[in-house]
Amino acid sequence: MLAIDLGGTQIRAAHVAADLTVSCRHAVPTDSASGVEDVVERLCALASEALTAARVEGLEAPIGIGISAPGPLDPWAGVVVSPPNLAAWHNVPLARLVSARLGLPTFLERDTNVAVMAEWRFGAAQGARTVVYVTISTGIGGGIVIDARPLIGLDGTAGEVGHLTVDIDGPLCGDGQRGHAEAIGSGIAIRRDGMALLEQGASPTLAALVSDPQQLSARDVADAADSGDAACAAIYERAYIAVGAMCAGLVNLLNPEVIVLGGSIAEHRPRLHVVVGREIAERSFPRPAARVRLEHARFSDDVSLIGALPIVNERIADPAYRRASA
Ligand SMILES: [Zn+2]
Missing domain, CATH: 3.30.420.40 (ATPase, nucleotide binding domain)
Structure with missing residues (x-):
């Protein structure tokens, strides 16, 4: 093929x-x-x-x-x-x-x-009947398998998990709507919040890493967080909570067997799994929360x-x- x-x-x-x-x-x-x-x-x-x-x-x-x-x-x-x-x-x-x-x-x-087809047929969700695949990188995307059938939707748009609202008064998403998970939990959102820190002079660590604010990336915010910058760590923590709240809603909605987390931010940040697991445990119905497995994506690029x-x-x-x- x-x-x-x-x-x-x-x-x-x-x-x-x-x-x-x-x-x-x-x-x-x-x-x-x-x-x-x-x-x-x-x-x-x-x-x-x-x-x-x-x-x-x-x-x-x-x-x-x-x-x-x-x-x-x-x-x-x-x-x-x-x-x-x-x-x-x-x-x-x-x-x-x-x-x-x-x-x-x-x-x-x-x-x-x-x-989601790769992870369901051959990867982290192999053999499961109901699967949610979430990719967290520049944006947040997803794909869903329900009862062993890919969920495509009448317009082919089903599975766009990143555009679930997790904060009705939250920041604007790229599609112009407020408080979508992508508007808080994605690389673009992390970069936006990092730029705000730079403009406010609120992160000396980040300012030392990046001379031109326009060149700032989500990775810089991660590096600053890893070197002990509390404001940058808080940006990532809030991003993870947004993804966790999104996943908790998906657990209540779909009762999935597996949620697979992939994408550049999920791959490099093991704490994401800890926070998403905690948010599911706190926010979802107890039985589906106890059932669902959180897995790292098997296939990368x-x-x-x-x-x-x-x-x-x-x-x-x-x-x-x-x-x-x-
Ligand atoms: Zn959106």
Whole structure:
């Protein structure tokens, strides 16, 4: 199977074997400012290179192509609708364009739904019937499996856990709404709160780390917190509590067997698990709170490549998903 990961900064393509070996990796910058046609052209060229490399190496011939892309998108028609981090992309029939160019059935799915497929079929949530996958990095995304079926939703937007409201009077989210979990718990939110500390002169540690406030990252706030800065530690603690409150609500709503925490912030901050576990114990109904397992994501950066494997395998015979390649 050929996997393509269309991200905001990079496009990656790779061959993924049935035993999950990822090989023939190719990557180019997304450079979305160059225009939709140019990005699609480079994506197709990259996929073609990976296919050729796989053939040369004698790997199993791909039966299809799975593309992970930012939402919102239409997984049935294979259309990228209007992702905030891909400027000028509006209703681009990406699966059809790729399929026409490469001659293979092509399937498109939101990056976080691809990730939950990887973790559910092969990773930290393998064998579970109800799963919530949460990724915490620049934003907060998610994917849900209920009773052993991926929850896609009528518009393909189900599982966007980061946009649950955890504080009705809270800070503004990127979508203009107030108090979403992403507006408090994400990398963007941590950076925003770190910048406020710098402007107030409230963190000498952070000021010593960063000379230009515009260059500040969530990682700088983490470094300052780790070196004992109480104000920066408080920003992270509040972010974790927001994620914990969000997860506690999901435990009450869905009674999941596993919650998988992934993404750059979850990977590097073990305390996140402690706080999320505590918030679930305090805020959720006792029985589902006691049942749910919190797991670290098994797959790191390759989650969007590996998850494309079950997307292709499980949709290739499903007429609902064949419109793009018909
Ligand atoms: Zn939001």
